[in-house]
Amino acid sequence: MLSFNGTTCDLYAEMNAEALAGDIRSRLYAEGVRMSLLTLVVTDPLWWVAIAHTVDGDSGAKAEEAVRAAEMAAALKAVPTPGTSEVLTACRATGRRVAVVGDTCVPAMESYLDLHGLRHLVGPVIGRDHRHPTTETPGFDLLWIAASALNAEPSDCTLISVSSDELVVASDAGLQGLGVVSKYDKRKHLAASTADSAVVSSMRQLAEALMSVPITTPPPAQIAGL
Template sequence: MSTKVRLHVARVLARTHIVLIPLDGTLCDFYRGVDTAAIADRIYEMLFSAGHRMSVLTAIQPDPLAKMGYAYSVGPDYGAQAEEMVREAELAAATTAVPTSGAQEVLQACRASGRRIVVAGDICSDAMETYLDLHGLRPVVEAVVGREQRPATSEWPGLDLARQAVKALGAEPSDCTLVSMSVLGMYAAAEAGIQAIGVVSRNGSRKHLAGTGGSVVVSSLAELAGALTAVPATDSYEPSP
């Protein structure tokens, strides 16, 4: 057992049989170079052309998923049209997404240590499958849980997807750990009753990631990969005397 793996991290990993990893923001920068505000504008123009008038605050919302949710609230047909616009953009983005340093090592370490992997994200499953295939990662991932598996008007997509990811493998929440660079991911894990490991990034500080209850934090995906290799999944861990 490597002394470089801190005790509280080792204890979480010992109880980790299934690893849940968000695609965008953890495995990769999915929308690198994509003008997501332009997608939101297309949804606005579709609704405006259909005679719908929205509030100024809604109209200037640059998040295409928020605009898509709004379109569903207007009507299912409008929502379906918005969803198709977003899906087309996601399929294109999958071919230009930039992998996060250390992400492939984490997936390989999970597989080598016998841990099962679910990749989840508020992205259509086809786009996530495309990304994983392009980077040779699909064989190590047991399940992909995309946006189709949460309610169209979900108020907390991350929580719904985390719960669906657990169900996808017929697992118990206590056997699962969410790995995320997002504070929202840490909160979603806590609400879903699963463990969480935060990974420090340029957008998320150790302090913020650690401030979500029982979450533990590592400095990088490379550090996590080493820890996954060093600590077997045994349900409990006690340091050697």
């Protein structure tokens, strides 16, 4: 499994998430929803989408539509992380099935993959559309749905991600984890996220390792050359 935002591309770099969160918050306030001043520091638009859904269905739908529109626009400008195409090509060449997973709307993810000629290299695309809106960080649900879509057990799957938080969730969900060093998390943070997570320096290094390690060798640590 390949995590979408941050790993495949930096979608949020093309979005003003703080302004989007502020717009949703202001709309809710205008509708008469009163909130603690502490919520002013929350700049995650998806958190506000979840809050809007607790108000009523119409508020939730409007907030979701605002975020989806921003994600669709950002998908047209997002640039692939160097090595992404090589990783997906290596997976295809070695018989590894790939699902792309992320807390982003599926149409934006599909649009991005199509735009950069990557869609044919992946199978299921599992996004926010597959889960119930919640203020909690996406947990096991999307990963388990992706594993099911791949007709695989979670224990047979590996999540590739630049986020140590996502690697922790993957481990708790029964998946193996493989971290990619980035501006978001350094090697020591990724390596410390779980006891069984391996780390590579870049997507290109991962692609080279995938081509040299048979699919019958499951541990991510061996793929990473550790």
